[in-house]
Amino acid sequence: MPRPDPRGRAGASALFFLLLLLLLAAVPSEAANTVSVDVGAVYASNEGTSIDPALGTIRGKLHSMFNYTSYRMLDRKRRSLSVGEAGEFELPGRRTMRTTPLPAQGDKVRLSIQISDGPRKLLTTTIGLRRGGMVLVGGPSHQAGVLILIISAE
Amino acid sequence: MNCGAALGKIEAKADGLLPREAEAELAGHLAGCPACAAEDAVISATGPALRALTGIRAMEKAPALDAMWTRVRAGIEESREARRRSSWIARWAWIPAAVVLAVLALLFYPAGTDRSPFHPSTFDVAVEDVESDVATVALVDKGEDLPRVIWIIEDAKT
Numbered sequence: 001m002p003r004p005d006p007r008g009r010a011g012a013s014a015l016f017f018l019l020l021l022l023l024l025a026a027v028p029s030e031a032a033n034t035v036s037v038d039v040g041a042v043y044a045s046n047e048g049t050s051i052d053p054a055l056g057t058i059r060g061k062l063h064s065m066f067n068y069t070s071y072r073m074l075d076r077k078r079r080s081l082s083v084g085e086a087g088e089f090e091l092p093g094r095r096t097m098r099t100t101p102l103p104a105q106g107d108k109v110r111l112s113i114q115i116s117d118g119p120r121k122l123l124t125t126t127i128g129l130r131r132g133g134m135v136l137v138g139g140p141s142h143q144a145g146v147l148i149l150i151i152s153a154e
Numbered sequence: 155m156n157c158g159a160a161l162g163k164i165e166a167k168a169d170g171l172l173p174r175e176a177e178a179e180l181a182g183h184l185a186g187c188p189a190c191a192a193e194d195a196v197i198s199a200t201g202p203a204l205r206a207l208t209g210i211r212a213m214e215k216a217p218a219l220d221a222m223w224t225r226v227r228a229g230i231e232e233s234r235e236a237r238r239r240s241s242w243i244a245r246w247a248w249i250p251a252a253v254v255l256a257v258l259a260l261l262f263y264p265a266g267t268d269r270s271p272f273h274p275s276t277f278d279v280a281v282e283d284v285e286s287d288v289a290t291v292a293l294v295d296k297g298e299d300l301p302r303v304i305w306i307i308e309d310a311k312t
Contacts, residue, residue, distance in 0.1 A: 056271020061300055122289055122306050126282040132275035139306030152274055
């Protein structure tokens with residue numbers, strides 16, 4: 001019975017990893033021009049004392065920063081946007097958030113953010129953060145509490 | 155022993171199936187019966203004649219047998235080669251499959267880590283400008299370990 005040629009197998013593995021590296025090398029050049037915007041809408045209130053586990057490491061921080069007793073994630077959306085491309089996120093309570101990545105250097109990300117409640121512009125801001133960074137936007141009233149938006153970008 | 159029984163024993167002896175004790179009894183009969191003795195001589199000669207004939211036939215057929223074995227060996231070698239080729243294909247076939255899987259994983263990797271908890275690497279945020287048409291906006295910074303907060307105060311509600 002012929003035995004498999006170990007050189008052939010090693011060559012196959014090398015070829016596979018080479019292809020994988022080529023693919024992975026192609027991805028960052030694409031990713032450098034795109035920003036992945038992650039928006040989580042959290043309902044903060046004093047109804048109960050539960051904290052949504054989906055909030056991850058932010059749970060404790062929310063608890064230490066605000067005086068609410070309950071934090072529940074209502075919605076979370078993620079969108080990959082090119083620089084200059086506007087992306088719209090629907091928020092609870094018929095509000096919307098429109099964000100556009102702006103040109104930035106290095107690992108920085110700049111986002112133009114506009115939050116509207118129908119025709120009313122609740123907030124217009126431009127923020128700069130590092131990839132993997134996060135900012136909170138809170139205050140819009142929702143039911144018996146408020147909405148806190150967790151905005152992160154990668 | 156009569157001649158009928160003796161004939162059966164003669165055939166058994168030619169086939170090597172006659173027990174030794176019966177051989178003496180048969181020999182006694184053959185000594186007194188020329189007809190059975192003649193039959194025994196004929197039948198006993200048949201075996202070597204047949205063996206000789208078989209040998210002759212085998213020698214005649216030897217080239218044909220050799221040719222047949224050559225063909226059989228060639229067939230075995232051919233099937234072994236085919237198996238080797240198919241195993242080579244099986245050994246390498248995973249590469250395109252793996253490449254396709256890698257590409258699919260990259261293309262369809264869940265872009266929305268919607269279900270994974272938040273794990274920010276930094277809270278370093280610069281707010282370049284902030285304004286509101288209908289609300290008061292406050293910028294809250296409680297240190298590097300906590301996220302910066304843009305707080306919208308609508309009609310002094312919150």
